[in-house]
Amino acid sequence: MALLEILCYPDPRLHKTARPVQKFDASLRSKVDDMAQTMYEAPGIGLAATQVSILENIIVIDISDSRDELQVFINPEIIWKSQESKSWREGCLSVPDYFDEVTRPERVKVRAQNIQGEYFELEAEGILSVCIQHEMDHLVGKVFVEYLSPLKRARIKGKMKKRFHT
Numbered sequence: 001m002a003l004l005e006i007l008c009y010p011d012p013r014l015h016k017t018a019r020p021v022q023k024f025d026a027s028l029r030s031k032v033d034d035m036a037q038t039m040y041e042a043p044g045i046g047l048a049a050t051q052v053s054i055l056e057n058i059i060v061i062d063i064s065d066s067r068d069e070l071q072v073f074i075n076p077e078i079i080w081k082s083q084e085s086k087s088w089r090e091g092c093l094s095v096p097d098y099f100d101e102v103t104r105p106e107r108v109k110v111r112a113q114n115i116q117g118e119y120f121e122l123e124a125e126g127i128l129s130v131c132i133q134h135e136m137d138h139l140v141g142k143v144f145v146e147y148l149s150p151l152k153r154a155r156i157k158g159k160m161k162k163r164f165h166t
Helices: 026-041 126-139 150-164
Strands: 046-048 056-062 073-080 085-092 095-105 106-113 119-125
Touching: 026 046, 026 056, 026 073, 046 126, 056 126, 073 126, 085 126, 095 126, 095 150, 106 126, 119 150
Parallel strands: none
Antiparallel strands: 046 056, 056 073, 073 106, 085 095, 106 119
């Protein structure tokens, strides 16, 4: 296992779109292991492959307090969203030390594949729902700050550029 570099906003690579995983092999298992180690070390509760320059539809999540309930979603798709929405204070490993309110559907149902390529469905609510939606946004090149006002986004971009890109 290896720690991967987490890209920081506004790195243009964060706006790339991931492609579906085709091969469920040792290489995929290695990527998932590296992503999980990187997420735990950061520390975070979710990580999308695009955040570590892997342009494949892979997300890892662990919302447990014990940090030993890793969930892997390969080629995830949201197949249902609740009409009710909720605002959550979100953060992101690609936007370190910044948190803000984002409104999303309160519950979602996701269909994905596991590490062996088998399909499964999961209905999620609360923080798991938020995390799935947040990480899936990354797979299509969207960072959570894009839900914020243009003024807030510009401020964050300026701070991140100063901090990481000078």
